[in-house]
Amino acid sequence: MQQTPPPYHPPIAPPIEWIGPAESGHLRLLDQTQLPITTTYLDCTTTQHIWDAIKRLVVRGAPAIGITAAYGLVIASQTPPPNSPLAALSPEDRFQKSCDYLATSRPTAVNLFWAIDRLRKLPDHSPAALLAEAKKIHEEDRKMCHAIGQHALDYLLQHITPHTNRPLTFHTHCNAGALATGGIGTATAPMYLAHEQNIPIRIFADETRPLLQGSRLTAFELQSAGIDVTLICDDMAAHVMQQKLIDLVIVGADRIAANGDAANKIGTYNLAVLAKHHNIPFFVAAPSSTFDLSLSDGSHIPIEERASNEITQGFGNQTAPNNIKTYSPAFDVTPHALITALITERGIIPKPNTQSVTAHLS
Numbered sequence: 001m002q003q004t005p006p007p008y009h010p011p012i013a014p015p016i017e018w019i020g021p022a023e024s025g026h027l028r029l030l031d032q033t034q035l036p037i038t039t040t041y042l043d044c045t046t047t048q049h050i051w052d053a054i055k056r057l058v059v060r061g062a063p064a065i066g067i068t069a070a071y072g073l074v075i076a077s078q079t080p081p082p083n084s085p086l087a088a089l090s091p092e093d094r095f096q097k098s099c100d101y102l103a104t105s106r107p108t109a110v111n112l113f114w115a116i117d118r119l120r121k122l123p124d125h126s127p128a129a130l131l132a133e134a135k136k137i138h139e140e141d142r143k144m145c146h147a148i149g150q151h152a153l154d155y156l157l158q159h160i161t162p163h164t165n166r167p168l169t170f171h172t173h174c175n176a177g178a179l180a181t182g183g184i185g186t187a188t189a190p191m192y193l194a195h196e197q198n199i200p201i202r203i204f205a206d207e208t209r210p211l212l213q214g215s216r217l218t219a220f221e222l223q224s225a226g227i228d229v230t231l232i233c234d235d236m237a238a239h240v241m242q243q244k245l246i247d248l249v250i251v252g253a254d255r256i257a258a259n260g261d262a263a264n265k266i267g268t269y270n271l272a273v274l275a276k277h278h279n280i281p282f283f284v285a286a287p288s289s290t291f292d293l294s295l296s297d298g299s300h301i302p303i304e305e306r307a308s309n310e311i312t313q314g315f316g317n318q319t320a321p322n323n324i325k326t327y328s329p330a331f332d333v334t335p336h337a338l339i340t341a342l343i344t345e346r347g348i349i350p351k352p353n354t355q356s357v358t359a360h361l362s
């Protein structure tokens with residue numbers, strides 16, 4: 001890791017915050033289901049609250065899910081009320097069962113399993129020891145975001161020339177921002193650093209159907225930071241690329257296989273194909289906690305399927321016939337051949353493949 005970056009003050013409220021002492025404290029989550037209209041918080045005092053918050057996308061984004069699960073295990077290690085069914089279990093059984101339980105909240109982001117395993121491996125499962133480790137994971141993620149941003153910005157400034165004389169123009173998908181991490185995001189990290197350094201940039205954020213993380217979260221957080229962001233619908237991507245409005249695409253990831261295939265929010269693969277056709281570089285920015293070297297390629301990555309009502313009546317209004325059949329995969333896998341480079345806190349992996357990914361992470 002590089003030297004400690006200066007503390008970053010996100011333009012928005014921190015999405016994850018531990019409140020109180022290890023033995024009796026709780027987790028406060030910014031409720032992202034309510035953004036951008038209202039800023040409300042959810043206080044989680046049980047592992048069930050944590051599971052539900054991850055499942056419902058109160059907190060979402062691969063690194064944020066891992067951080068949340070780590071704090072959730074601190075809650076799991078606290079003494080339960082005497083009338084709780086958990087009180088009959090030994091503290092260690094309670095901890096192990098809670099690890100298994102939280103691991104069922106969402107299947108694709110490997111950071112969830114990575115964080116749970118990291119706490120499992122500790123010799124001491126007391127609330128104090130678990131809270132210290134959860135805070136460490138949170139702080140490490142903040143630093144990794146910063147390092148990703150520095151590597152990404154250096155690389156982009158060196159390798160990408162804006163089309164005509166205009167600000168460097170990024171296209172991003174979903175939200176791989178401050179709301180999804182412990183810091184300044186992954187895909188958004190070079191944007192925040194460029195903005196801080198007065199380097200002219202412009203961002204196209206697409207809506208990201210069906211749950212609109214692009215419009216509700218990315219457009220919101222970049223606009224709050226004073227960054228020049230333009231919202232488009234997902235189906236406008238080909239057109240803006242054809243119009244030569246985009247210099248590069250940058251997205252986050254939920255799990256990256258050993259060969260560099262990267263799972264990210266559904267629609268990412270579409271963008272990678274379009275970028276290839278239009279000869280636009282396509283980058284995936286993610287911390288090393290998002291790599292799963294146990295999977296040889298992306299075909300083994302479990303893809304979450306979401307409820308049909310997220311398509312048919314996403315935000316209240318019914319937009320499809322009654323009883324229509326739906327299929328709602330929440331993620332897709334972009335083959336490594338379409339990725340110009342992976343960007344991690346350690347640096348750049350150009351043209352990723354099994355050899356370069358494993359060498360980079362070893």
Ligand SMILES: CSC[C@@H](O)[C@@H](O)C(=O)COP(=O)(O)O
Pocket residue numbers: 057060061062063109173174175176177180181185186187213251252253254264265266330
């Ligand atoms: C730094 S976050 C990276 C990814 O987790 C992000 O791009 C994404 O796909 C999030 O999906 P979500 O379903 O909102 O959790």
